[in-house]
Amino acid sequence: MAEADNTKVKEEIPMPTPPNFPKIDYPVPPRENMKLILEHKKPLWVPMMFPENNFCLGAPADGERPPMPQSGKDWFGTYWEYVEMVKGQMATPEGRICPDPRDWREKLIFPDLDSIDFSKGKEETASTYDPDKMTMYVVQNGMFERLLDIADVTEVFVWLAEEPEDAIEYANAMADFKIKHIDKIIDEWQLVDFFALSDDWGTQRAPFISPKMWEQIFYMPTKRIADHIKSRGYYVNVHSCGKIDQLVPFIASFADLWEGQPMNDKIALKKEYGDQLAFTIGLDQAIVMNPGVSDDEVIRHVRETIDIYGEGGGMVMMTLTGDDRVTALVATETFEYSRKKYAAI
Numbered sequence: 588m589a590e591a592d593n594t595k596v597k598e599e600i601p602m603p604t605p606p607n608f609p610k611i612d613y614p615v616p617p618r619e620n621m622k623l624i625l626e627h628k629k630p631l632w633v634p635m636m637f638p639e640n641n642f643c644l645g646a647p648a649d650g651e652r653p654p655m656p657q658s659g660k661d662w663f664g665t666y667w668e669y670v671e672m673v674k675g676q677m678a679t680p681e682g683r684i685c686p687d688p689r690d691w692r693e694k695l696i697f698p699d700l701d702s703i704d705f706s707k708g709k710e711e712t713a714s715t716y717d718p719d720k721m722t723m724y725v726v727q728n729g730m731f732e733r734l735l736d737i738a739d740v741t742e743v744f745v746w747l748a749e750e751p752e753d754a755i756e757y758a759n760a761m762a763d764f765k766i767k768h769i770d771k772i773i774d775e776w777q778l779v780d781f782f783a784l785s786d787d788w789g790t791q792r793a794p795f796i797s798p799k800m801w802e803q804i805f806y807m808p809t810k811r812i813a814d815h816i817k818s819r820g821y822y823v824n825v826h827s828c829g830k831i832d833q834l835v836p837f838i839a840s841f842a843d844l845w846e847g848q849p850m851n852d853k854i855a856l857k858k859e860y861g862d863q864l865a866f867t868i869g870l871d872q873a874i875v876m877n878p879g880v881s882d883d884e885v886i887r888h889v890r891e892t893i894d895i896y897g898e899g900g901g902m903v904m905m906t907l908t909g910d911d912r913v914t915a916l917v918a919t920e921t922f923e924y925s926r927k928k929y930a931a932i
Contacts, residue, residue, distance in 0.1 A: 608638045609915045611922050616719035618780070621903075624865050625781065625822040625843045629900040629932070633893055633925035635918055636867055636905040641715075641722040646776045647708040649768075650698065651727040652676055661728075662698040665736050678736035688738040688746045691757050695737060700767050705775035713778055721780040723824060724772055729786020730761040731795070731805055747796060747804060754804045762808035766815045773819055781822035783846070784812060789829020791850055798833040806837050813841035832856060839864040844903065857896060867905035868896045875908050875917065885913055889920040897925055 613620070614631060617639040623630040634640075645651060650662025653676065658669045666682025669675070685694040716722055728736065734743050734757075747754050772779060786809070788794055794801060813823045825838050826846040838845050839860040846867045847853060857866050874880055874888050896902045904921045908914050 608635075608918050611919065613719075613922075614926075618719055618721045621721045624900065624903060627843075627862060627865065627901065629929060631926060631929060632922050633897050633902050633904050635921055636903050637907055638918075639720055641717060641720045643712070643722065643724045643778065645725065645727065646705050646712075646772065648703050648705045649772075663695060663733075663737065683737055683739065685737045686739045686742065688734060688743050688757070689750065689753065691737075695757075697760075697764050700764075700771055703771070705771045709776060709778065716778060722778055723781050723783050724776075724779045725783045725785055725826075726765065726769065727785050729784060730758050730765070730808060731788060732786050733761065744796070747800060751800070751804055755808075758805055758808040759811075762811050765812050769812070769816060770819075773821070779821060781824055781843070782816050783824040783826050784809070784842075785826040787828040788834060789827060789831040792830055794829065794831050794834060801834060802837065810837075810841040817841075835860060835864070846905065854895060857901060861899065861901045865901045865903060866896065867903045868892060870904075870906040870917065875906060875913050876910075878910075880913065882912075882916060885916045886920050889917055890924050893921065893925050893928065897928065900929070 617634060620630050620632060621634050621640060624634060644655065652661055653659035653667050653669075655676070656669050656671075656674070658667060658676070660666050660682075664684045665678050667676040668679050668682075670677055685691055769782065772782075788801065813825075816823050822843045823841065824844040824846060825842040827834075828848055830850045831847065832851050835845065835847075835851075835856050840863075842864060844865040844867065847856075849869055849871075853866055853868065870888060870892055875885060892904075893902070904917070906917055908917070
């Protein structure tokens with residue numbers, strides 16, 4: 588595995604708790620309730636992903652992406668363009684460092700993590716966290732997503748199909764790097780309760796590659812990362828955009844929580860895997876983002892959603908709106924309705 592001396596650090600603050608959430612009189616600290624979710628026990632209420640957890644998009648020394656909201660190169664040399672319209676960063680085609688993925692050994696230069704001090708900014712960041720909440724560290728750019736960031740997309744799919752053994756070697760090399768990266772966070776940063784492994788595996792219609800190919804190449808290296816996190820005493824959240832229903836059996840074998848999007852059949856998936864895996868659930872955007880939505884409509888939709896997905900626990904509400912009124916209604920009704928529902932069981 589080639590290495591480069593890349594010790595430059597970035598300046599970044601943790602993802603802030605969204606503003607304008609109402610004050611809720613929790614019976615226990617939110618971290619205790621979230622722990623019940625991650626351990627697949629019945630919670631006291633349906634937690635809100637925001638604002639009941641602290642979030643960190645990366646320690647200042649973490650170079651998986653340039654700091655938000657900026658453009659620039661990451662620690663592999665990939666250029667990211669910040670797009671104001673979507674409030675996110677995109678890897679640009681002209682910034683790809685390894686157009687042919689077959690060249691990954693020569694052109695994908697792994698940073699020397701031993702030379703990077705991950706403790707920079709630790710005290711300052713700690714002061715921004717609420718000790719009553721769990722803290723999630725987002726590990727960005729998973730091994731599949733990284734391929735699409737560094738190489739020509741068409742070449743990636745041809746290579747995966749024609750040279751799976753080489754692709755497996757890449758996946759294991761990236762898993763080794765991720766494990767060392769996570770150890771640096773734990774040993775030097777430490778302000779963490781659970782990790783979010785972020786890797787987009789699907790389109791709106793299906794996984795990018797067949798479940799058989801995903802299992803052959805990416806499953807065991809990804810599971811190895813998750814298993815290592817758990818061996819260090821931390822929980823695992825998996826984030827993936829797209830319709831990846833067929834991959835959920837694998838995710839359930841190594842994760843505690845799955846951030847899946849609404850095009851997945853979460854009703855069926857939760858019924859089958861809910862004793863192994865918790866699910867984030869979002870409200871219907873057509874309802875909560877409608878400028879004319881009434882209080883009664885919001886309350887009714889929150890209750891219906893909890894009745895469908897909250898049975899037995901394992902549900903985390905993950906909805907934000909741009910309307911303070913609706914945001915407050917969602918937060919208070921999620922807590923109050925689910926608290927009464929679980930207390931009655």
